[in-house]
Amino acid sequence: MIEVKDLSAAYHENRSKKIVFEGVSFEVSSSVPLSVIGPSGCGKTTLLYLLSGLKKPEKGEILFRGEQLNGHRREIALVLQHYRLLPWKTVFQNASLGLRIRGFSKKEMKETVFPVLKELTIDHLLDRFPNQLSGGEKQRVAIARALALKPSLLLLDEPFSSLDALTREHLQNLILSICRQRELGLVHVTHSIEEAAFLGEKALVMNEGGYNLLSIDGTGMAERGPEYRQNDLFHQYCNLLRGYLKR
Structure with a gap:
C-alpha cells in the first residue's frame, strides 16, 4: 500500500537546517499494522505528516499504491493527538x-x-x-x-494518550476490529510500549540517530483480541520493544 524508501526529514530555520531523521525505509500493507514508537523529539509525528503528504521529505521517496506521493491524498486520513x-x-x-x-x-x-x-x-x-x-x-x-x-490508510498520532487505561484498551480493540473489517492500513504513533505491541504487527523503533524495524510472527491482526494482552507472546514483544528503546 505505502512504501517508504531512504526517507529523511529536516526543519529549516534562520538559514540553518536540523535533521530530524534520515535513511528510514519500510512498507505498510492493509494486513500488517505498523506501530511507531520512540522518545519525544525523534520525529514520530513528522513521519506521519510526511506519510499524509502534508510535509515534503528532505530526501527519499514515499510511494502510495506504486505512485509517488506528492501532496495530500484523499485515501489517507490523519487523526492527531488533540481532538480538534x-x-x-x-x-x-x-x-x-x-x-x-x-x-x-x-x-x-x-x-x-x-x-x-x-x-x-x-x-x-x-x-x-x-x-x-x-x-x-x-x-x-x-x-x-x-x-x-x-480512507484506505489511517494514520494515528497518539490518539489515546490522554485517556484512562480501560478506555484506552477499549479503543485499541475497536480500532483493530475496524481496520480488520475495512481492510484499512494502519500506522500508529505512541509512547506506550504496551500499545505499540498490541496495535502493531510491525514496530518502527525510532531513536536519536537511527531506527529499527521489528516484526514478530504469529500475531496477525485477525488473531488479536482483548485476551492477547494476557498472552506470553505479547509480553515477549513488550520486552523486545523495551530493549530496543533502551539502546
Whole structure:
C-alpha cells in the first residue's frame, strides 16, 4: 500500500537546517499494522505528516499504491493527538465535517456518517456538543470524522494518550476490529510500549540517530483480541520493544 524508501526529514530555520531523521525505509500493507514508537523529539509525528503528504521529505521517496506521493491524498486520513472538534458543532456535524467540505449532500452525509458512529458506539450522542462528551467519546468523534472519508490508510498520532487505561484498551480493540473489517492500513504513533505491541504487527523503533524495524510472527491482526494482552507472546514483544528503546 505505502512504501517508504531512504526517507529523511529536516526543519529549516534562520538559514540553518536540523535533521530530524534520515535513511528510514519500510512498507505498510492493509494486513500488517505498523506501530511507531520512540522518545519525544525523534520525529514520530513528522513521519506521519510526511506519510499524509502534508510535509515534503528532505530526501527519499514515499510511494502510495506504486505512485509517488506528492501532496495530500484523499485515501489517507490523519487523526492527531488533540481532538480538534469544533465546540459549536454537534457530534454529527463534527463527524461529517470532511464530507461537507467535499460537497456531500445532507442525505449522503447521513448515509455515510450514521453507520460510522454506530460502529464506534457513539450513535446515541448525535446531537451532543463536545463539552458534553468524555475524553474517550471526543476521540471517537475525531476518529469517526476520519473514517467517514472512507480512507484506505489511517494514520494515528497518539490518539489515546490522554485517556484512562480501560478506555484506552477499549479503543485499541475497536480500532483493530475496524481496520480488520475495512481492510484499512494502519500506522500508529505512541509512547506506550504496551500499545505499540498490541496495535502493531510491525514496530518502527525510532531513536536519536537511527531506527529499527521489528516484526514478530504469529500475531496477525485477525488473531488479536482483548485476551492477547494476557498472552506470553505479547509480553515477549513488550520486552523486545523495551530493549530496543533502551539502546
